[in-house]
Amino acid sequence: xxxxxxxxxxxxxxxxxxxxxxxxxxxxxxxxxxxxxxxxxxxxxxxxxxxxxxxxxxxxxxxxxxxxxxxxxxxxxxxxxxxxxxxxxxxxxxxxxxxxxxxxxxxxxxxxxxxxxxxxxxxxxxxxxxxxxxxxxxxxxxxxxxxxxxxxxxxxxxxxxxxxxxxxxxxxxxxxxxxxxxxxxxxxxxxxxxxxxxxxxxxxxxxxxxxxxxxxxxxxxxxxxxxxxxxxxxxxxxxxxxx
Amino acid sequence: xxxxxxxxxxxxxxxxxxxxxxxxxxxxxxxxxxxxxxxxxxxxxxxxxxxxxxxxxxxxxxxxxxxxxxxxxxxxxxxxxxxxxxxxxxxxxxxxxxxxxxxxxxxxxxxxxxxxxxxxxxxxxxxxxxxxxxxxxxxxxxxxxxxxxxxxxxxxxxxxxxxxxxxxxxxxxxxxxxxx
Numbered sequence: 001x002x003x004x005x006x007x008x009x010x011x012x013x014x015x016x017x018x019x020x021x022x023x024x025x026x027x028x029x030x031x032x033x034x035x036x037x038x039x040x041x042x043x044x045x046x047x048x049x050x051x052x053x054x055x056x057x058x059x060x061x062x063x064x065x066x067x068x069x070x071x072x073x074x075x076x077x078x079x080x081x082x083x084x085x086x087x088x089x090x091x092x093x094x095x096x097x098x099x100x101x102x103x104x105x106x107x108x109x110x111x112x113x114x115x116x117x118x119x120x121x122x123x124x125x126x127x128x129x130x131x132x133x134x135x136x137x138x139x140x141x142x143x144x145x146x147x148x149x150x151x152x153x154x155x156x157x158x159x160x161x162x163x164x165x166x167x168x169x170x171x172x173x174x175x176x177x178x179x180x181x182x183x184x185x186x187x188x189x190x191x192x193x194x195x196x197x198x199x200x201x202x203x204x205x206x207x208x209x210x211x212x213x214x215x216x217x218x219x220x221x222x223x224x225x226x227x228x229x230x231x232x233x234x235x236x237x238x239x240x241x242x243x
Numbered sequence: 244x245x246x247x248x249x250x251x252x253x254x255x256x257x258x259x260x261x262x263x264x265x266x267x268x269x270x271x272x273x274x275x276x277x278x279x280x281x282x283x284x285x286x287x288x289x290x291x292x293x294x295x296x297x298x299x300x301x302x303x304x305x306x307x308x309x310x311x312x313x314x315x316x317x318x319x320x321x322x323x324x325x326x327x328x329x330x331x332x333x334x335x336x337x338x339x340x341x342x343x344x345x346x347x348x349x350x351x352x353x354x355x356x357x358x359x360x361x362x363x364x365x366x367x368x369x370x371x372x373x374x375x376x377x378x379x380x381x382x383x384x385x386x387x388x389x390x391x392x393x394x395x396x397x398x399x400x401x402x403x404x405x406x407x408x409x410x411x412x413x414x415x416x417x418x419x420x421x422x423x
Contacts, residue, residue, distance in 0.1 A: 108338065108340075109421040129416070131334050
């Protein structure tokens, strides 16, 4: 679902984030308020301009009076909220989440075309992941090079579904989708056909640009050459939602 | 850490490309400064044939891919006070671990028979048996310091060694990352 248009008449609420007194519109989410106030919150599936998915759980925050952690991207602010964004507990959870992402598929950074330009790699360094404490699954996943311009490497996919959402909500093609469950879960084009045979793909490349890792890349790129540009997204999203 | 003015350092190269040792040498003129603070008692870079009983810092490059790698890792853990996992192969398996997708017999056959035109044969003498699964160092022995990177830069290695020499615990995440 696309993000709902902002209502013209909404109340303003006051809250504290990391001890700072802040005010925000009540239709905003915690992550939006944090980004507006330069409070860093890590995220992989969240991307400004796309609908909220809440899958990666890296943006978990602690809320006073709540036993469980809440995803900042999918929780709206309310009056009097007291939020902590970077406690030791959150750092521990985030580190574990990133480690599990590395252990699940085969992200061999040194031979990845997105090496040096990868959000997962950056997140690992940011969260202090210098090794993975759980055994690697070592499962095999295929590569789809059938598209003449782009390539899909499931080994490097973290199932953030940014590609699915940008294709549906911004491009309007809905070529991408998700199939399977658990570790068998993977992104697909059309009815799990090779990407190059897709009838709906417009070859616009938006999915490639929003992909945080080396899962979706341009053909012909070598190690470290795939640099992504996501500046177009908020602009296109605003124009789309203004229609 | 030793109370003597110099600390002892041992390094070895398991399943990897030796790029981490090359990066070590890339410290250039800082090596002279380093030599005044450490004794390299065992390494592919020196001629000593046996690992001493007591070493302050052991540095392992490469992943655990064969029986020989396994033995060396256990020996380093046993004789070194601090064990450093140096580089992506040591820390996460990296390129050597990409063979884990295939059966070992298929890998060996591909390397020594399928792609060889003259006298295809699998070597059995003088080479250690390969393990079926390639593992990072901490998959078989405990590791104290992890230094990711392919290879970690000379600056990163210098930082880690300097911290260890000073008796501090380094934070390699501040200077290197996977694939760096």
